[in-house]
Amino acid sequence: MDTVEPVAREAPACLDHPAFRPEHVMLRDQLRRFVETEIKPVAAAWENKGSVPREVLRRMGALGFLGIRYEEAHGGAALDTLATAILAEELGRSTYGGFAITVLVHTDMASPHLANGGTEAQRARWMPGIIAGEIITAVAVTEPDAGSDVAGMRTSARRDGDDYLLNGTKMYITNGVLADLVFVAARTDPQAKGSRGISIFAVERGTPGFSVGRALDKQGWRSSDTAELVFDDCRVAAANRLGAENRGFYAIMRNFQNERIVLGAQAMGEAQAMIALALDWVRQRRAFGATLWEKQAIRQRLAMLSARVAAARQLVYHAAWLDSLGHDCTLQVSQVKALCGELVNEVAYACQQFHGGMGYLRESAIERMVRDARVQSIGGGATEVMLEEVAKRLG
Structure with missing residues (x-):
């Protein structure tokens, strides 16, 4: 009996991970179409403006792109880290790094502090708006003298009754101007050494004592706003602390x-x-x-x-x-x-x-x-x- 030699099929230029499920492939296809049709044709204007329009983020929220990892109860898709990598890669392929990082700080660098460390009441208060793109988030850890060295943080949070008073300056904060809600790391135990004694607080735009010191002019990521944030006796309710005191690190x-x-x-x-x-x-x-x-x-x-x-x-x-x-x-x-x-x-x-x-x-x-x-x-x-x-x- 004659045999037919199998013909090897050429693999795609970029193979996906073997653990991908149909929902991963679908997510990539949806993101790629969105970037090609709704981002690349118009994003050049954002470079000159210095920020991504809020309506773009609301549009992404409506399409389900801002809650990929979050629980369905708040409007998320409850997917995994592979889905996160897909989101980041497709946004990177847009060729507009400023747009990409604006979204990714919101979805995967700032809001996870609430999703992972917030109480059920805190999540119910803010997560639906975050996933919908109505509440934009930022995370404020880096300081003028403490970048990768988080343990060198100087911003303080002193307990005052049912509140904390935050004092200090944060630097290089992506979405700092745009954000409605900022997750701020501050030292709550002045006697603690190094990484100990740090807590995280959710601070809303307009809170007295919280201001944008200045918008920063950058070499790249031009469509992403980056700011210096200033806290001057900023009074934040103790109910806005995420997780246990002194465990923020x-x-x-x-x-x-x-x-x-x-x-x-x-x-x-x-x-x-x-x-x-x-x-x-x-x-x-x-x-x-x-x-x-x-x-x-x-x-x-x-x-x-x-x-x-x-x-x-x-x-x-x-x-x-x-x-x-x-x-x-x-x-x-x-x-x-x-x-x-x-x-x-x-x-x-x-x-x-x-x-x-x-x-x-x-x-x-x-x-x-x-x-x-x-x-x-x-x-x-x-x-x-x-x-x-x-x-x-x-x-």
């Missing part, structure tokens, strides 16, 4: 894991988009009698970058999968943040180089993406800090 560290997966996924979405832009350019740009794609050095460099991005992307989804199973994946998450933050910058540099003079013009997407990528090795845990986290666990 652990909540911050817990959420850093999610934040770093998100930033890694966003970076790999950006890297994929940059490679796609570069491929389109080098296939049409002619120099010395041939297209740039016909130059071996260029196409091999792009081929290697695509391979490294594919590998880093799989590490992101592996860390997300481990997190979704409840494993301690601090090592993998720290590797994700260090690797992806550096790799996206390497991809940006190369793709801008391949664009030549066009890549240096503000009218080109690659120029914007180069500026946006730079912060990926700084924010959410600088590369050097992440490498120390990895090194501590190598033994």
Whole structure:
């Protein structure tokens, strides 16, 4: 009997994780359509304005994109960390890092403090509005002298009857101008050393003593507002404290894991988009009698970058999968943040180089993406800090 040799089918350029379920695939398809039809055609205007319009966030809320991980009782979809990585990657692929980070701070860096540490009454009060995009959130941890070193925090919260009085300054706060609700970390025990004695408070816009010191002018992420926040005897009800007093540091560290997966996924979405832009350019740009794609050095460099991005992307989804199973994946998450933050910058540099003079013009997407990528090795845990986290666990 004759036998027929099986024919191998070429795999897609970017394979998804084996743990993906139909709802993950559906979410990716919905996000990709939304970005292509409702974000990319209009987002350039937001770069000049310096913020994302609130109606865009409300639209995302109506489509179910702002409550992917949250409980259905408040309007969420109750999905997992893999879904979070999908959201971040697709927003990164938009080519507008400022838009992406505006959304991701709201969904995965600020509001998780309420979802994970809030009481049922606190969640019922704010979560429906957060998921609907009616209440925009920010998280205020970083200070002028305490960035990745959270233990160096100086902002204080002194108990005064049924309230706390907050005093201090927070710096580099994404959504700081836009936010209706800010989750503020402050030292509640002045005698405690290092990471001890920190608590987290939900502070609403308009609370007396809370003000935006100034909006900050940044190199990249231009459509994301970033601010200095000032607390001057800001009176916050004790009922607005999230979780137990003096236990806020652990909540911050817990959420850093999610934040770093998100930033890694966003970076790999950006890297994929940059490679796609570069491929389109080098296939049409002619120099010395041939297209740039016909130059071996260029196409091999792009081929290697695509391979490294594919590998880093799989590490992101592996860390997300481990997190979704409840494993301690601090090592993998720290590797994700260090690797992806550096790799996206390497991809940006190369793709801008391949664009030549066009890549240096503000009218080109690659120029914007180069500026946006730079912060990926700084924010959410600088590369050097992440490498120390990895090194501590190598033994």
